[in-house]
Amino acid sequence: MSSQIVVKVILVSIALGAAAVALAVPASASHVEAEITTEGPAALQVKLRSADQGLPIANAAVTLSADESFGGVAGRVELGQASTDQNGVATVRFHRLSAGDHQVRIEYVAPSETEPEVATAFVTMPGITSQVYRSSAGVHIPGLNVSLLIALVATVWAILLSVALRVIAIARAGADAGAPSPQPPRGRRADKSISRAGATGGR
Amino acid sequence: MVDDQRDVPAPRPRLDGLQIGRRGFLRVIALGALGFAPLPILPSLIRAALGGSVVRSMGDAARAPSGRIRQWTMIIDLRHCDGCQSVGKPPQCTAACIQGHFAPEPMEWIEVFEGDLPGGGTQFIPTPCQQCQNPPCVNVCPVAATFSTPEGTVLIDQDRCIGCRICMAACPYDRRFFNWGKAPVPPEAQLARYSAEHQVPAKRGTVMKCDFCPDMIRSGTLPYCVQGCPKHAIYYGDLEEDVATNGEEVVAASRFLSGNQAYRLKENLGTKPRVYYVAGHGEAVGRDAFAKGRMPTKWPWAETVNGAKTWKR
Amino acid sequence: MEALGNQRSRREGGGPLAAAEPRASWLSRLEHAAFAPVTETSRWYYLWVAFLLLVIAWGVYAYSHQLREGLIVTGMRDRISWGLYITTFVFFIGISHAGTLISAILRVSQARWRTPITRMAEFITVVALVSGAIFVIIDLGRPDRVLNVIRYGRWQSPIIWDVLAITTYLTASIAYLFLPMIPDLALFRDRLAGRVAPWRIWLYDLLSVRWRGTGAQWRSMGTAITTAMILIIPIAVSVHTVVSWIFAMTLREPWNSTIFGAFFVAGAIFSGIATLIIVMAVLRKVYHLEEYITEKHFVYLGYMLAAFALIMIYGNVSEYVTTGYKLEEGAEFHFRQLFLEQFAGFYWFYFIGGLVVPGLLVLFPRTRNIWGVVAAALLVDVAMWVERYFIVVSGFRVPLMPYEPSSYAPTWVELSIMVAGFALFALLITLFVKVFPIIAVWEVAEDQESIETAPARRPLAPGATLDPAEGG
Numbered sequence: 001m002s003s004q005i006v007v008k009v010i011l012v013s014i015a016l017g018a019a020a021v022a023l024a025v026p027a028s029a030s031h032v033e034a035e036i037t038t039e040g041p042a043a044l045q046v047k048l049r050s051a052d053q054g055l056p057i058a059n060a061a062v063t064l065s066a067d068e069s070f071g072g073v074a075g076r077v078e079l080g081q082a083s084t085d086q087n088g089v090a091t092v093r094f095h096r097l098s099a100g101d102h103q104v105r106i107e108y109v110a111p112s113e114t115e116p117e118v119a120t121a122f123v124t125m126p127g128i129t130s131q132v133y134r135s136s137a138g139v140h141i142p143g144l145n146v147s148l149l150i151a152l153v154a155t156v157w158a159i160l161l162s163v164a165l166r167v168i169a170i171a172r173a174g175a176d177a178g179a180p181s182p183q184p185p186r187g188r189r190a191d192k193s194i195s196r197a198g199a200t201g202g203r
Numbered sequence: 204m205v206d207d208q209r210d211v212p213a214p215r216p217r218l219d220g221l222q223i224g225r226r227g228f229l230r231v232i233a234l235g236a237l238g239f240a241p242l243p244i245l246p247s248l249i250r251a252a253l254g255g256s257v258v259r260s261m262g263d264a265a266r267a268p269s270g271r272i273r274q275w276t277m278i279i280d281l282r283h284c285d286g287c288q289s290v291g292k293p294p295q296c297t298a299a300c301i302q303g304h305f306a307p308e309p310m311e312w313i314e315v316f317e318g319d320l321p322g323g324g325t326q327f328i329p330t331p332c333q334q335c336q337n338p339p340c341v342n343v344c345p346v347a348a349t350f351s352t353p354e355g356t357v358l359i360d361q362d363r364c365i366g367c368r369i370c371m372a373a374c375p376y377d378r379r380f381f382n383w384g385k386a387p388v389p390p391e392a393q394l395a396r397y398s399a400e401h402q403v404p405a406k407r408g409t410v411m412k413c414d415f416c417p418d419m420i421r422s423g424t425l426p427y428c429v430q431g432c433p434k435h436a437i438y439y440g441d442l443e444e445d446v447a448t449n450g451e452e453v454v455a456a457s458r459f460l461s462g463n464q465a466y467r468l469k470e471n472l473g474t475k476p477r478v479y480y481v482a483g484h485g486e487a488v489g490r491d492a493f494a495k496g497r498m499p500t501k502w503p504w505a506e507t508v509n510g511a512k513t514w515k516r
Numbered sequence: 517m518e519a520l521g522n523q524r525s526r527r528e529g530g531g532p533l534a535a536a537e538p539r540a541s542w543l544s545r546l547e548h549a550a551f552a553p554v555t556e557t558s559r560w561y562y563l564w565v566a567f568l569l570l571v572i573a574w575g576v577y578a579y580s581h582q583l584r585e586g587l588i589v590t591g592m593r594d595r596i597s598w599g600l601y602i603t604t605f606v607f608f609i610g611i612s613h614a615g616t617l618i619s620a621i622l623r624v625s626q627a628r629w630r631t632p633i634t635r636m637a638e639f640i641t642v643v644a645l646v647s648g649a650i651f652v653i654i655d656l657g658r659p660d661r662v663l664n665v666i667r668y669g670r671w672q673s674p675i676i677w678d679v680l681a682i683t684t685y686l687t688a689s690i691a692y693l694f695l696p697m698i699p700d701l702a703l704f705r706d707r708l709a710g711r712v713a714p715w716r717i718w719l720y721d722l723l724s725v726r727w728r729g730t731g732a733q734w735r736s737m738g739t740a741i742t743t744a745m746i747l748i749i750p751i752a753v754s755v756h757t758v759v760s761w762i763f764a765m766t767l768r769e770p771w772n773s774t775i776f777g778a779f780f781v782a783g784a785i786f787s788g789i790a791t792l793i794i795v796m797a798v799l800r801k802v803y804h805l806e807e808y809i810t811e812k813h814f815v816y817l818g819y820m821l822a823a824f825a826l827i828m829i830y831g832n833v834s835e836y837v838t839t840g841y842k843l844e845e846g847a848e849f850h851f852r853q854l855f856l857e858q859f860a861g862f863y864w865f866y867f868i869g870g871l872v873v874p875g876l877l878v879l880f881p882r883t884r885n886i887w888g889v890v891a892a893a894l895l896v897d898v899a900m901w902v903e904r905y906f907i908v909v910s911g912f913r914v915p916l917m918p919y920e921p922s923s924y925a926p927t928w929v930e931l932s933i934m935v936a937g938f939a940l941f942a943l944l945i946t947l948f949v950k951v952f953p954i955i956a957v958w959e960v961a962e963d964q965e966s967i968e969t970a971p972a973r974r975p976l977a978p979g980a981t982l983d984p985a986e987g988g
Contacts (some may be wrong), residue, residue, distance in 0.1 A: 367657070377595070
């Protein structure tokens, strides 16, 4: 038995709440009526009804595939499989489909038949605006950032700076004391003991 | 402690005319030293304060029609890879890459390793740069000569590379190669404009590797290795749009990966590579796992160029 | 090597001043010991410098060959991409810890016996850092772009940590070498006029920054030295830690270890002590410093050498027992190549000859003398270079993917440049000895004087406890 099938595609947009767009395209002949809707950008819903009476057809295996092209190669990508429930609705979830128009091929086996039958429809997939993958190199540990390292390095160099300033202080103190005289090597203690004794031992 | 006794100075020979100059000289020396002391960190301090990012743009990021940035990936179906044994040639993915990029000998940017299987057989594992999402090479580079792109790939700027080779020490997949000598430049490459997306001509003293052929995919053609494989074992795809192709068929990447239990190399290291493998040993193209060996790689372009300098791996 | 009028003292053990000898003549002998290397130059000195310059010239020729042809003239290749240059770099940075240990740590703990050797330790540090830093630049594939490190440096890179740490350590070491040298430079300025060339007097005058020995100047110097000595210890620890992290921040099996930092710092101090012993022995012999650098110093340093040998043995055991128990992927290959096959000769020479034998040499009283300790130090220095070599090369050799392991053999270019690097190290020390005082004269004098003023408190035998001095 063959009769015309009307395949309705109803589009429901997400996030932005735009108006629904429906496209009806005549499909290849079959004895059931299939209705396909998008349930968000990652799922398509198929409703099968018998053509003559419009009763829902349950427990039919439905396989969806869509055409895709990438890198100069066009082909058909299988989206997924599902079975219709008692209301004749099968929801095929898939990961993602690129935005734009796709021709969806619905392959189903009616319960009374043994051969799979095919219907096609066009779907306009909405674009997902948010990036799913973000590329960033390396590991990020909150708080452990370069500012810490900069602070540490700056601290160390500031201390070294203070040491260098001491050298300048020595030079300055030397200038105040006037010209030098030949002196023997002696530590600070020798200095003290000699000056205390008032002697010039060691010269 | 120390007392404050000041010694009465005895006369000492003076270098005339320099008394004041010496003090000023000292000051200049000291201040100059202080000024130069923080030099190693000052430019970086400024740059860090102004903010900088690791990712540098090579032009715009490649985008899908939906406007989202592509996330390049490769899926290598080892069920279809037999190391080109049935074709009677050296691995053609490697050969195509070498010819396409004029890769200096002995670099094999995609290299076909022969790994052992449990039971004694072997499998061929074509290994391009794994384009890690936590790349050890990018993490250690001192000058950001190697960097991650928004598309998730890792590129090298050979104009900035200083040749320290710490990235080669860091890569756990042995996928980085050094220009030890001056590689010959073929006539076709003489006028090529070098860019990080098209590493021709090679520069001596810098590092090179597989770059996922960004220049090719921008113009809509597939990478050399994907095109070169006679068994169509290599798929190239976009994880963002969830699509991949091997030149013959188009698949939904996520479904292809999950349905075939794809895995990644050295997963436990946490490098998060973007190259996936479907386990196999070439059985889909009729290879027996115990048929070992493949032909050695050649560099035909280098044989016709003057001054071909080569070295061992 | 002649030195005028410096007879061996009958108190060669370096003990306290006998009541018979006046302080004046002891001081003049000390001064003479400090002046002699600067004022007298023998034929041998010129021959030695000429020899070192020849070796360095050959190294420069080898490097120019490398610059012309590229790194292809070395034995390094893709699979083993670091070799002699990085080995020698790590080795020299390790040696540079001599100064930190002796000068800073012993100064902080106010160990008296350090005073005659602090100067040598400090300038070994500076010279070793300079020599080591040169090798990193020699290893670069594009040395013409070395400034990229400053222009584009990434804070997250172990190489940048290296650059920061080494420049900081070099600056701090130069300051730490210079500061305690000021009074001695002033002594040279005052006493050597007419005995040396005028440019030297000008140099001493400049560098002694108008030192008069006034109280204010002593105070400034004291503060500066204290600051530097406390600061330099964490800097030195950080230096060799980040050098080890060049390896430990990779995912290669033999390097992927958390103890690398501590292990390398211990190894650095270990090789630093050994180098100090060797330099000390040479200078003592050549410049007749037997009165000031005595067997006691060698024995004490020998004890420290043995202590660090134990620490290194512990580090080895720690690393290899834990890895070997599990034998993860790559570990079995590495153990085979390291303990049994390609690198077995290197490893067992390092372990037995560089750790066990030096420890034994110090342990047994029969060998616990100058000869024994110097022999131990020589073994240690060679063994530590060998250790860096097999850490670098065997680490690269473990295959990352299913391929045949490669091998590495250094070429004449690498060997020439490495030998020239050692010659540069020796040359800089030789030149330093000619220009600057090799003994910290004022510190030794101060030490001697505190012996004089408090003889009752001070024990006489070597190996006894150390008395903290006022003002350190």
